[in-house]
Amino acid sequence: MAADTGPVLQWIEAHFDDSVKRLEEFLRIPSVGADPAHDADTRRAAEWLQGELRGIGIETALHDTPGHPMVVGRSEEGQGPRILYYGHYDVQPPDPLELWESPPFEPVVVEGPHGPRIIARGAVDDKGQLLTILEALRAWKAVHGALPVPVTLLVEGEEESSSPNLDPFLERYRQALAADMVVVSDTLMPAIDQPAITTQLRGLLYTEITVGGPGQDLHSGMFGGAVVNPVHVLARLIAGLHDARGRVTVEGFYDRVLPLSPEQRRSWQELGIDERALLAAAGFDRSVGEEGYSVIERIWARPCLDVNGVWGGYTGEGSKTVIPAEAHAKLSCRLVPEQRPDEIFAALQRYFERRLPEGCRLEIRRFGSGDPVRVPTDSPHLAAARRALREVFDREPALIGCGGSIPVVASFKRILGLDTILMGFGLDDDRMHSPNEKFELACLRNGIRAHAVLLARMAERAAG
C-alpha cells in the first residue's frame, strides 16, 4: 500500500517552493509570545495559521485563553485512529539582536553544507517543524481531496512561556480533543540523514535553597573568624551533592531509576553520534559526569543535579568586607523514569536538613516540576511512525532520548491519556533559542514527506 503515497510525494516535490514561501510568511510574523509588546503579532500568527488551515480545507477556530489563543483544527475525513497534532506558533525572544547576521524576522535562505537553509527566529522551533505537518495535510487534500484519517490540530502560543494555559484547556476540552495518539514535530535528529523518534524525556524538579546565618550582613573585620559564614555552609552542602564518581549523593536519588538496557545502549552506540563534536559545539573539550556512561547516555537516560544559580553577599565591583547574612542557590534535578519529583524533593530536603550546621537557618522553595516521560516503544502508532520515517529516509529511525523536558507530553498523558510520538526534524546545530536560528530545507522537505507517509500508514492500520 506504500504506492498510494506516490502522488502525494510528487505533489510535495512539485510545490515545495510554495511551502518555503509559506514558511517565510509565517516567520515574518514576530510572534514573541512572552513579550507583551508583541501581543498583536502573536495573535496575528494564530490568525495566519487559522487562515492556512481553512485554506487547506480544515475547519478551524481560535479559542481565547487568559494568554494567547489556542488554534484548534478538526477534520472528520477518513477512517482509523485519530491523530492529535500539537505545535506552537510563539517563538523565543530574538535577543541578543546584535549577534544576528540577518534580522531575526526577515527570513533568508542561504546555502550551507546540507544545501539551502532558512534563517530566522522560529525557523526550527517551531514554525518550520509545525509546517511539515500543515504541508503534508495540504498535499493529501490537494491530491486526494480528503485526509486518509481523522485529525485534530492544537497549536498554542505560549509554549516558550511554559504553557500556563494548556493544562486547563486540555481539561476543559478533554472530550473534544479525544484522539488515539499525539504527534509532535519539535525535536531533533542525531544527523541530517538519521531519522529519529524521541521516546524518552527527562523530567525536572526545580528548587531554591537559602542558608541563613546571622540576621544581617556583618563587618568581616569585626566578626570574621568567629561566626558562621552562610556562603561557606552552602558551598559545603553543594560540594557534597556529588561524589568522586560523579554520582549524586542524595540518599534515595537513584532508587527508582530504570537502568539502561543493554539493547538500548547498543542501539544508541550504533548511532555513531560524534560526542566530541557535540561537546565542542558547546565549547567543551571533555565530558564530566557520572562514571560508566557515554555522553548521550548521561544526557538522555541518566538523572542529574545542577546548580543553576548561586548568590549571596557583595557581588558588585570592587570590594566590600561583609559576612553575608544569607546565601542562595537555584538547584534543579533532571529526572528519568521512574523517578518522581515529589520523592526527589523530599530527598533533597532531607539531604540539606541533615547536613545543616547548628545555628543556621534553611529554607527550600520549590518551583514546579515535570515528570520524566517514556513513550512505549511497542505501540502500533509508533510502529507506523517508524515505518514512515524508514520509507522517507531509507534508513531505520533511531529511538532516542532527550535531556530536556517537554512538559506538554506529560500533560497529554495525564489529562487525555495519550502517548505522544515525537517525530522531529531539527538538528543539533539549529541554534534553537539562540541567534541565527535555522532550519535545513532538506529537513523541511523530509518532514513534510514523513508526515504525508505517516497519514497513509495510519490509514492502513484502520484498513488492515
Next chain:
Amino acid sequence: MAADTGPVLQWIEAHFDDSVKRLEEFLRIPSVGADPAHDADTRRAAEWLQGELRGIGIETALHDTPGHPMVVGRSEEGQGPRILYYGHYDVQPPDPLELWESPPFEPVVVEGPHGPRIIARGAVDDKGQLLTILEALRAWKAVHGALPVPVTLLVEGEEESSSPNLDPFLERYRQALAADMVVVSDTLMPAIDQPAITTQLRGLLYTEITVGGPGQDLHSGMFGGAVVNPVHVLARLIAGLHDARGRVTVEGFYDRVLPLSPEQRRSWQELGIDERALLAAAGFDRSVGEEGYSVIERIWARPCLDVNGVWGGYTGEGSKTVIPAEAHAKLSCRLVPEQRPDEIFAALQRYFERRLPEGCRLEIRRFGSGDPVRVPTDSPHLAAARRALREVFDREPALIGCGGSIPVVASFKRILGLDTILMGFGLDDDRMHSPNEKFELACLRNGIRAHAVLLARMAERAAG
C-alpha cells in the same frame, strides 16, 4: 606632677555643655564624603573644623586634594615629643533612612543605661571621638594659654572611602608632618568603664575568584549531567578552604602567624568580656571558628578567610534551567602579624590553581590589601597613654586587638615611620555604620579628660 591637670579637668567639667553643643553643631553637617551630592556639606565640615581650631588658637589650613580637603593644624607651643593627631570629618551614608528613630543629621540627646547619649550619623565615628581631642586642646589653651607639647592635627574627609588621597598627602608632606607618634581616637573600649588601647589590628587581602567552564550559559536539559558546572567546582574549592577544626587549609597560610603569648591570652581573659553578649548583639547564639581559641582571640589575633560574596548563573525570581558559564566569589583574608598580603595572595593562587579541575578556567583578581599592625607595647608614648587613661578611669587600661583594619595606621608607619596610639572611646553597641549611631556623653567626657591628661604626661616626659 599630676596636679597640674586639675584646673584643666575642672574647666572641662565646667564647660562640658558647650562641648556637647559644639558636637551637635558638627553633627548637623551631613558630610557624607562618598556621596557627591554632599560634596558642599563635606567641605563645610572641613571649614567648620578649621574655624574651631582657629578659635582655639591653632594655626590651621585646608589643603585641597583630588577628593575632599585635608585639615592641617599645627602648634609649636610647649616642649617635648610632638603628637600628630589624626581623625576624619566624613561620615558613612545614613542609609537605610527608614530605620533611624530620629533624623540622622539632627542630633538628639536621650537617656540610656549609661546616662545621656547623643544620636546622629557620625556621633562616634568619628566626629564625637575627634572632638575629644579638640576639646582637650581647647581646655589647655583656655586654662594655661598654651599647649604643653607641640602638636599637629591631620583630619581628612575620605576615611569612609578608603582614604585614597591620604598616602600621597603623607608622601608629599613627609617633612611638615614629622612627629614622634600618632594619636587616634576612632576605636572601641571593651566596656564603658574599661579604658583600652588597641595595639593589634588585622590586615586584609581582598580577592575575586572566577571559575569558568564553557564559553556561554548552556541549557541544563541539553547538557546537564555531561559537562562541568562551574558553580559545583567553585563550591568544592570554597568548601575545601577550611578543615573540620576551622583552620584555613591554604598551604603556608599560618607560616608567619605570631602565636598568642600566654600573657596576652591571660590579660584578654581577665577583661571578662561577655562573648555571649557580643555574639548575641550580632544575632548569633554561638561562635564558629578556629578550634582552641576564644571569640576575642579569633577576632583580634587569629587570621581568617571569608567569602564576602558569591554569584553565578540565574539569580532572578523563579526558575531558569541554565548551566552557568562562570561562577564568582569575593574572598578576603584577615591577616595578623607577621603575615604578608603578597605571600598570602600567592598561596591562594596556588591553592586554586592546584585544585582546579582540567578543562576549567581560573581567574584571580586582587583588590588591595593592608598589612596587619602591631603597635609596640613597650614605648614611652604608650606608657604615657596608659597612665593618662588610668588616671581618668581609675582602672588599668586594656591592651586590646581589633579584628578590622585601620589602613592609615600602616600608612603612618610606612611613610612617616610613626607608631600609632589608638586610644578610643567608642562602645561595641554604638552602631557605627548603622542606623541610630550614638556616642555616650560619658565617653565624650572621659575622652576629653584622657586627652587633656595625655598632653600633661607627654610634657612630663620632656621635663623628666
